[in-house]
Amino acid sequence: MTASGSRGLATVLSPRSIAVIGASRRQNTIGHQIVHNLLADGFTGVVHAVNTKGGAIAGLRAYPTIAEIPGGVDLAVIVVPYSHVQDVAEQVCATGTKAVVVISAGFAEVGEAGATRERALAALFQQHGVRMVGPNCMGVVNADPAVSMNATFARAMPPFGSAAFVSQSGALGLSILDHAREYGIGMCQFVSVGNKPDVSGNDLLELWEHDPAVKVILMYVESFGNPQHFLEIAARITKSKPIIVVKSGRSRAGARAASSHTGALAASDTAVEALLAQAGVIRANTVEELFAIAGAFNVHTLPASRRTAVLTNAGGPGILAADALDAARIPLPDLDPATVRTLTPLFPEEASIRNPLDMIASASAPAYTTALTALLADPNVDTAMPIFVPPFGIRQEDVAEAIAAAARTNERKPILAVLMGREGLPAGRADLLAAGIPTFVFPESAALALAALNQHVEWAARPPRSPTPLPVDRKRAAAILDGARTAGRERLDELEALDLLDAYGIPVAPARLVPLDPPAFDARLTAATDAVGYPLVMKVVSPAITHKTDAGGVRVGIGSAAEAAEAWAKMKATVGERAPGATITGVLVQRMVSGGRETIVGVIREHGFGPLLMFGLGGVFVEALGDVVFRLPPIDEPEARDMLRGIRGAKILDAIRGQPAADKAALTDVLRRIGQLAADFPEIAELDANPVLAQATGAVALDARVRIAPK
Numbered sequence: 001m002t003a004s005g006s007r008g009l010a011t012v013l014s015p016r017s018i019a020v021i022g023a024s025r026r027q028n029t030i031g032h033q034i035v036h037n038l039l040a041d042g043f044t045g046v047v048h049a050v051n052t053k054g055g056a057i058a059g060l061r062a063y064p065t066i067a068e069i070p071g072g073v074d075l076a077v078i079v080v081p082y083s084h085v086q087d088v089a090e091q092v093c094a095t096g097t098k099a100v101v102v103i104s105a106g107f108a109e110v111g112e113a114g115a116t117r118e119r120a121l122a123a124l125f126q127q128h129g130v131r132m133v134g135p136n137c138m139g140v141v142n143a144d145p146a147v148s149m150n151a152t153f154a155r156a157m158p159p160f161g162s163a164a165f166v167s168q169s170g171a172l173g174l175s176i177l178d179h180a181r182e183y184g185i186g187m188c189q190f191v192s193v194g195n196k197p198d199v200s201g202n203d204l205l206e207l208w209e210h211d212p213a214v215k216v217i218l219m220y221v222e223s224f225g226n227p228q229h230f231l232e233i234a235a236r237i238t239k240s241k242p243i244i245v246v247k248s249g250r251s252r253a254g255a256r257a258a259s260s261h262t263g264a265l266a267a268s269d270t271a272v273e274a275l276l277a278q279a280g281v282i283r284a285n286t287v288e289e290l291f292a293i294a295g296a297f298n299v300h301t302l303p304a305s306r307r308t309a310v311l312t313n314a315g316g317p318g319i320l321a322a323d324a325l326d327a328a329r330i331p332l333p334d335l336d337p338a339t340v341r342t343l344t345p346l347f348p349e350e351a352s353i354r355n356p357l358d359m360i361a362s363a364s365a366p367a368y369t370t371a372l373t374a375l376l377a378d379p380n381v382d383t384a385m386p387i388f389v390p391p392f393g394i395r396q397e398d399v400a401e402a403i404a405a406a407a408r409t410n411e412r413k414p415i416l417a418v419l420m421g422r423e424g425l426p427a428g429r430a431d432l433l434a435a436g437i438p439t440f441v442f443p444e445s446a447a448l449a450l451a452a453l454n455q456h457v458e459w460a461a462r463p464p465r466s467p468t469p470l471p472v473d474r475k476r477a478a479a480i481l482d483g484a485r486t487a488g489r490e491r492l493d494e495l496e497a498l499d500l501l502d503a504y505g506i507p508v509a510p511a512r513l514v515p516l517d518p519p520a521f522d523a524r525l526t527a528a529t530d531a532v533g534y535p536l537v538m539k540v541v542s543p544a545i546t547h548k549t550d551a552g553g554v555r556v557g558i559g560s561a562a563e564a565a566e567a568w569a570k571m572k573a574t575v576g577e578r579a580p581g582a583t584i585t586g587v588l589v590q591r592m593v594s595g596g597r598e599t600i601v602g603v604i605r606e607h608g609f610g611p612l613l614m615f616g617l618g619g620v621f622v623e624a625l626g627d628v629v630f631r632l633p634p635i636d637e638p639e640a641r642d643m644l645r646g647i648r649g650a651k652i653l654d655a656i657r658g659q660p661a662a663d664k665a666a667l668t669d670v671l672r673r674i675g676q677l678a679a680d681f682p683e684i685a686e687l688d689a690n691p692v693l694a695q696a697t698g699a700v701a702l703d704a705r706v707r708i709a710p711k
Contacts, residue, residue: 006207008131008197011099011522013142013189013207016045017096018151019066021088022079022104023049023057023311030103031079031155034139035060037150041157044148048073066091070440075099077151082106082117085135089121093128100125101133101151108195109136113357122197137194140168141177143187144213148384154178161186162194162215163294164202164208168193168222169248172287176220184298188213195525200225205233216297218290219245226274227609231279235465238280242456244293246284247272271609274380274630275481277646280459280539282452289448292440296449297456299414300407300436304382305431306330306454306530310356310443312387313363317443318356321387330454331382332356342374355381361391365398372406376413377415382415385446390421391582393576398430401583404435413451416446467634470505470673474680477503482680485711490685494541494588501689504673507666507700511590513541523569526561528589534559537568540575544582546705551579556592558686564589593702596695597652597662600628601670603678603687611678615643616692617652625649640668640675653694670699685709 018038024031031051035058038047049057054064066076066088075199076092078085078536085104092100107118118135121680125132133140139152143160151158154173158180165187169171173192180187191204205707208214214588217237233241276283276313284290308330312318322332329559332355343353347367352358357375359367368386374510375384385470388399396419407415417439419428427437441445480500484492493499495513502508512528514521529536534652540553548554552574555567568587600618613635616628629646631639655661670692678684686707693700 006097006203008129009203009207009488011074011193012101012131012133012140012199013149013240014147014252014692015099016075017048017071018043018045018075018077018149019048019050019063019069020071020077020209021050021066021092022077022101023051023060023062024079025051025055025057030509032058033101033153033155034077034079034151037152037154037157040092041150043146043150044146045074046266061178063413066095066097070565073097075101075151077101077103078134080101082135086117086121086124089124090414093124093130096128099131100133100193101137101139102132103137103139103153104134105136107135109198111594112427118195118197120208125198131706132198133191134194135197136170137192138173139192143189147496152177152190156181157186158185158190162213163187163218164189164204164211164214164216165218165220166191166193167220168196168201169220170194171678172220176287177658179291183295184429184439185291190194196225202229202233204637205230205237207245209233209237215241216294217241217243220287220295221245221247222292224272224608227275227632228270231275234279234281237708239460239464240455241280242282242297242413242452244282244284244290244452245276246287246290247276248607249482256321268606268608269498270630271606271612271632274612274632275609277642278465278631278635280456280462282455283554289445292445293452294440295433295440296453298433298436298438299453300411301414303414303450303454303455304412306383307333307380307381308385308450309333309335309381310385310387311368311371311375312356312389313391314387315352315358315359317387317389317418318358321385321443321447322356324444325385325450328447328451330447330450335375336378336380339374339378343371346370351631361389365394365402367435368399368402371404372403372415373409376415378405381413383416383450385416385418385443385450387418387443388420396428396587397419397431400439403437404431407435407437416440416450418443424663439472462638465636465639467636467639467672467675469634470669470676472505472680473503477677477681481683481708485683485708488710490707490710491543492706492708494703494705497687498701498705499703500677500706501674501701504677506670506673506689507698508704509586509591509593509700513586513588515586516541516584519638522565525564525587525589529558529564532589532591536564537572537590537592538564539588540571540577540584541586541588542575542582542584545575546581551575552577553579590702593695593700596693596699598686598691599667599694600663600690601674601692601697601701602689603674605634605682605685608684611675611684613643613671613675613678615667616647617649622690634679635672635675637668637672640671644668651665660696663697663699664694666697666699667692667694670701683709 022031049062050058051062108115142149154177234552310321415437433437498508538555598618602614610632613633627647653662689701
């Protein structure tokens, strides 16, 4: 991976001349198909064929080597067996060519031997300042008529449009190019990045960020090489251009083995979900969803709000649409009384003049124009979704024309149409797309797409990410961690963990640690309880006991030194029964804090992503409910508030049953500080602050566990 960014990619995507090295006379070969595509799709530059046998290919003179091409070339497309790629690469570098696309497979994707070949290839090109797409890719496309380059082995050139697509899968790329026209997705550029040792998705994002021809960015991703860099770039781009991603590999075989709640609840796809949410990226679950969402951004204007009206000529589809929109948190507001008065006399008595507006099956094409015009004029509506199920005698094309006519009466409000019949569908859809009206076959797809439009609008309205550091005592925190690592310990003791949080400005309940030293233990216990103050909590300290409550290692409401001594005796006996063999190293006495809501704030390190910050409902319910949300730290205040709203039980933090609301500002501060702690100290492998008690005023950590990586 290089730090070259988008430098040199203009040559890859807009070359004036291309040499296909490995061009073939034999049909049904990749080397033949790429030459054919460049010529058949009208590449506006010069195409050269390179074949060791010379001769002619597809009417072009075939040069034995790239070095023999007069005047040199801008882009070399390499389609030779992997065993010859390095030799060809050296020839390319010697000519001064500055961009290559390596189609050939047989590199990192096949194992360590291939990875070694790939590293050597990337190093050679980097040494000579050559940008490389691939290896193991299907090529690049620039559908701009000024370039008209199809340097892939896909047989279909996509229609020209405003979408740019990067795919990590060559096979999927083939399918995407084949179906782009069917789904009405116009593309300006397409890049299959393959193994991406040089040109990556991040590089292309930086290129497309400033390309006025690119309005929507589509991605198929199998892995994120640099998630933090992706977050930085994507969060900036999505303020003006939507990014829609399909990420494969959602499942994980088996749970991650980890000792803390946070570790047990994290998984690789959780990290991806957090990354995309923070970057304002729209995630599609399937390629079909990707196309549906991408098509929605063909609207002539974006929604001003989520308020939507549904218009239909059949009750069932209207109900399906209402259900799907409700699931997507898109409200169907009551129609304005003036709208109802306008529409009521125009339809039969059995029609339902409400939202959804069901005109019944007898509704004509002109009825669609009339009703939709009224809905678009309604002050309670900002988006309309007309649905048409073809009854006998009414043509789909006529309804499409009627919908387009209504759209012209109010271009400030978007329309997403649903045409459910097959007859006349291609023509009807084409007419609506030309009018800036995305069209779908089923209402669920339209609802999904509309939710994505609103997600983008709401994200764009947010202030840019700004995770500015908070004032903390980093030196003190470093001393705590260094002390434990120097002693060879992978865990902080309970008091050290609380002190670590305190160093980062996180309120903690006052506590004292009493080591289990029999000769002086009783006196130390009394001194500690008197210093902490009553009422207090006692917690057993044992490296073998993770869940103290389950082992009987917690006593609460202790009001005196005598009660503390008695509680200790009972607790020690109970722990001995429930956790036989567990070594008890001491007891933690802590000021008892009551009231508020129990939450958990945690950190886990996910391979390839770095630290993940977790928030959820805490105490004994965290694993039972699993109601948690993750983000990549450090985070800013809006991201912290998103985490509070992101759990299913978010309403528990509000005022409920006479109890005041939890102090959300204090919780967001705790989240930011623990996120900053995790970002500042990579040696923190896992951290749980559980519970963090969110009170009406303030939030306080009552317990903490920290695991650190060895030096």
